[in-house]
Each structure stands twice: as C-alpha cells, then as structure tokens.
Amino acid sequence: MTAGRYDRQIRLEGFGPGGQEALYGSAVLIVGAGGLGVPAAQYLNAMGVGRLGLVDGDIVETSNLHRQPAYGPSQVGKSKVLQLAAWLQKANPETRLETHDTYLNTHNALELIKQYDLVVDATDNLPTRYLIDDACLMLDKPWVYGALHGYEGQVSVFNYKGGPTYRCLFPEPPPSGEIPDCDTLGTLGVLPGLIGNMQALEATKVLSGTEGVCSGRLIMYDARQQLIHQMAFKRDPERQVPDQLAPTYQLSCRDEADALNANDYNRLRREQVPHELIDVREPDEFGGGHLPGARNIPLGQLGSASLESEDNLPVYLICETGPRSRKACVQLQSRFPGRAFFWVSGGMRQFKVEIL
C-alpha cells in the first residue's frame, strides 16, 4: 500500500490501520456496472479494497451517462466493465481489477461469487437479486443490497453472520410486470449515486469489521424529503440453504395466455418457426442492442404503424423487461383481430441475463 494514500482513513477512530489492512486484504464482486455499480466501485477502489471484480455484459448507452459518470460519450457502445476498470485503474493503480464481461446467470454465479469475500448487488432487476441471494446463502457470503424506485432507494446487508436474507423479506419473486423498473419509471442521476455510495459504506463496514453493519434492517431512503425510514426484520426460520440454484430465476407470468418468456421465445427462434418480431423500445435502446430480424416500432408510434402483411405471420412483441410489449400486445390485438400477437415477458433483459 502506498504510504499516505489512506492516511485520513487510518486516522479515523473505529477504523484505523486494522480497518485499512482488512480492506486491502479483501476481494469484492460488484454485480452490475451501471447506476449503482459505478459509484460503489469508484469508492471501494479509492478506499483501498485490494481486489475488485466487475461483472456485467452490458455496453455503455447514451441514456446511462446522466447517472454513470465514469463513462462519457466516446465510450457509448463499449463494454461497461472494461471502461470502468480502466477508469478505476487510473484512480488507484494498486487495486487488482478483474473484469467479467458477461451477465451473472445460473451457470456462472457460484463459480464467480466463490472467488470473492462479499458481493455488491448493483443490478437493475429482480431475477438477478434472487440469484445472488440463493448463491450467497449456498456459499456463505454476505451481500450488500441496493435498489431504486423513482425517488426512493433501498439498502441492506444480507446473509451477514447468519443474518436474514432477501427471501426473508420477499420469499418469492413477483410475476413479471408487477414491479416497474428504472427504464419505465426514470430516475434522477444522483439517486443511484447516493444508494451506490451507501452500499460502498456497508461493504466497508462488513470487510473492516467496523460496527453498525446494516444487517436485519432495511433502509428506505426517500430523496424527496431526504428522510431515512427503517424496518427491522429477522431471519425467516423456514429459509433453508438451497442444495442448488433454481433452474431459472425469470419472473413468471400469471394468467397471461399471450405471453411467453424469453427462453421459450428463444426456442421458437432456434426452431425457425416463421414469425415477425417487433421491438417496441425507443430507437436509442434498440440501437444499443437488439435481436437479429427485429423491426423497431416504439410503443408510442404503434398506433400509426402499418402492419399489413400478405403471409399474416404471428407477431411477437419485445421490449426491455415486458410491460411495454404487454401493452403493445393488447393494443394490436384489438386493432388487428385477424392476426396473432404474443409478447415476450422478461424482454431483452431476460435475453441478456439468461440467453445471450
């Protein structure tokens, strides 16, 4: 460790040289290099965590820049983990950085997580949170949770010294479309910055043995009022250590006859079942990555779009996570009653997490 770099931290009562040594000897896996992952990585890197792993298969998009300030316009289209690692290495040449340019999924989660002491959940979707929860319980690793909804953020530390897990709060994933995400709701750039920094703080406390770890407490930060609400909770006695990961963590659909999940849709593509695919996301999202053969008609322009076709093939609709393609499906079914429409629940996000 470079002498002096961590001087102000080492002076701090309750942290001291012991805390610094502990950070330097620690390895953290940050899942997601987006709104939460960028600030969490920036501070954990600056503060001297010895080894940092970054896992994310995503690329930088223009709509990310307002909340992911490690990236700039010249990096649009490039791998997030590679760009972020380069930024971090400049800021602290001593950190051992490891990039995993892929999404965390059921095939790689255990292998990746077991190489680290702690996981920071900086994901933007519920399936990956349930995957992290199960994998960390199986491997006996603590993880720092952070998530956003509009002007609100949540933070907690799960599976810390036998403490509660995410499933102790929310035992089963809700069905697809029940909980909207940031793409739908929007977020102020600074809010993921605050929540990601709170996660970095909790990770620091866990790794350095500093008191006050936020285990068994859910922090709910309200950015409108700058208020912090809390809820205490305990380990659910019925929460058992899983023998293995679930076959899938995709959100299921309830009573949605016209929905099929990304895996089922992918099967249909592999079998080359004739169909048309319409991607109803905005052009910039579409430009950031789409399935081959997809036609882009944003949801807002669907009303004026021509869908005439001689072969009258069934139409599959896809968006980022599901809600928009579901709306599109309902809309098109009433306009073109003679044609079959389906929507892909879980959307491009599930494709990225589980298939691509």
Place this chain on the structure above:
Amino acid sequence: MTILLFGVTRDIVGNGSLSIPLNQAGSLKTVADLKSYLQKMYPDLGGLSSLAVAVNKSYARDGDKISNFDEIALIPPVSGG
C-alpha cells in the same frame, strides 16, 4: 391509523401515506385485516403478490396484531438500479 407507502404502493395510491378513519380502523385487529381492507379500497394493492408490512418499524406477519397508534408501512420489492 396512518400508513406510509413505499415503492409501487405509493404509485398505486398516488400519495406517500394514507389515513384510515378511526371508526374504520377500530375493526382492523391484525395485519391480515388491514391487508384485506386495503385491497377493497385499492384493488391494485390486492394485486401485489409480494408485499412486506412494517408495524412500528418492524417486519410484521399476517397474524400480528395492530392498533390505531401503530406506525404502519407498506414495503414492496424494488427493482431498479
């Protein structure tokens, strides 16, 4: 009885909190009573399959007792990041 609303419950109700008048709150004895009351008032709340309820800042189960003077919060999962 005042109920603080977070995440999608706030979006459904359209406000950060809601008050249940004293004459109606009196018949609500447990968390389960409260849930079924809220479902009648706001059907979309009833549509949520995953929802935590906090009573006096602690996680509460359906059978837990509530009273007029408790601080209650509805906490759904939150997805974004």
